[in-house]
Amino acid sequence: MxxxxxxxxxxxxxxxxxxKRKRAIEAALAIGLVxxxxxxxxxxxxxxxxTEAQAVAPTPAAELKLGYFGxxxxxxxxxxxxxxxxxxxxxxxxxxxETFNAGPAAIEALNAGAIDAAxxxxxxxxxxxxKSQGESVRVIAGAAAGxxxxxxxxxxxxxxxxxxxxxxxxxxxxxxxxxxRAWLTSQGYKTNVDGSGDVAINPTDNAQxxxxxxxxxxxxxxxxxxxxxxxVLQAGAKVLVDEKDLWDGTGTGKPGEFPTTILIVNQKFAxxxxxxxxxxxxxxxxxxxxxxxxxxxxxxxxxxxxxxxSAGAALADDVLARSLANITFTLDPLAGAYPRLLQxxxxxxxxxxxxxxxxxxxxxxxxxxxxxxxSAAGLGxx
Numbered sequence: 001m002x003x004x005x006x007x008x009x010x011x012x013x014x015x016x017x018x019x020k021r022k023r024a025i026e027a028a029l030a031i032g033l034v035x036x037x038x039x040x041x042x043x044x045x046x047x048x049x050x051t052e053a054q055a056v057a058p059t060p061a062a063e064l065k066l067g068y069f070g071x072x073x074x075x076x077x078x079x080x081x082x083x084x085x086x087x088x089x090x091x092x093x094x095x096x097x098e099t100f101n102a103g104p105a106a107i108e109a110l111n112a113g114a115i116d117a118a119x120x121x122x123x124x125x126x127x128x129x130x131k132s133q134g135e136s137v138r139v140i141a142g143a144a145a146g147x148x149x150x151x152x153x154x155x156x157x158x159x160x161x162x163x164x165x166x167x168x169x170x171x172x173x174x175x176x177x178x179x180x181r182a183w184l185t186s187q188g189y190k191t192n193v194d195g196s197g198d199v200a201i202n203p204t205d206n207a208q209x210x211x212x213x214x215x216x217x218x219x220x221x222x223x224x225x226x227x228x229x230x231x232v233l234q235a236g237a238k239v240l241v242d243e244k245d246l247w248d249g250t251g252t253g254k255p256g257e258f259p260t261t262i263l264i265v266n267q268k269f270a271x272x273x274x275x276x277x278x279x280x281x282x283x284x285x286x287x288x289x290x291x292x293x294x295x296x297x298x299x300x301x302x303x304x305x306x307x308x309x310s311a312g313a314a315l316a317d318d319v320l321a322r323s324l325a326n327i328t329f330t331l332d333p334l335a336g337a338y339p340r341l342l343q344x345x346x347x348x349x350x351x352x353x354x355x356x357x358x359x360x361x362x363x364x365x366x367x368x369x370x371x372x373x374x375s376a377a378g379l380g381x382x
Contacts, residue, residue, distance in 0.1 A: 061273040067118035070311030078306035080287035089283030102171030121175030142333035144261040149228040150241035152220030168221035173350040180222035181348035225323035251336030335377035
């Protein structure tokens, strides 16, 4: 049937009443949908690439929060702050600092985000790395080797005299605390983290340790410098164990040297701000170089001025001189010593046995140090 009237549609047998026009509309819609999907895919791809670029693109940090101790073993931090080496190298990044008495407290602050990097002893760094399954910190440089001793009352002449004694350390799980417990174990003594055992270990603030020893309430202490020297020169203590005598160079090739202070960084901060970490290391390297090159009187004056600002008091000349004589300032973290340090912590009951591969990232250090390559001893990148 056909119609020639205006406004009417011609119908042919076998066709729908909504024929070619509908198919044309459907085809147009389909083509539009395909184009829309294609455009969307391009936009999504672009957004994805931009998001990924934003996620991985490192930027300098606006601020770097640095922790350290008011000890002579932390002289690279003291000098770096006092002489402006760190701030100058960081450029537009603001340097803020905080002082601590011992490593575990600094690690707690770093893991909580209160600080971004810290000068610290090796055992708290190992413990944090182990507890976080490698997610918390990276060792990025050495700072000081040596400078720790077990000092005791004059009447104590050998390890056999220590049964029933009370010995102080800076803090449970700190580097000197672990060294003390490991050495006592090697002498046949049993110690416990609650302070009980054949020898009572009393974790105590360093300044309080000096006072307690002077008052006769402690038999000795395993301490970093300048506190070991202060007890010897100002409180009549004598050295029973100089820790350097316990290190024969196995793993490091440097007899008598053991890591006392290292520089660590929060892993997340390092991933987000690698240029800031490199700038920190550049300032740190200048500080260590200055400590190894400056005249003795100038070095003593700067360190004492920095100690007065950070710890509240300068040191007597003889105390500072004795302290400095016991310390080697070095960029090498002595990574080969860390398997033993880990085992000492396990034996002391302050950490657990674990894999510590990945603890070190010395790539940036080796870029800025200007020295022969510093090794991670297979425990990370160098």
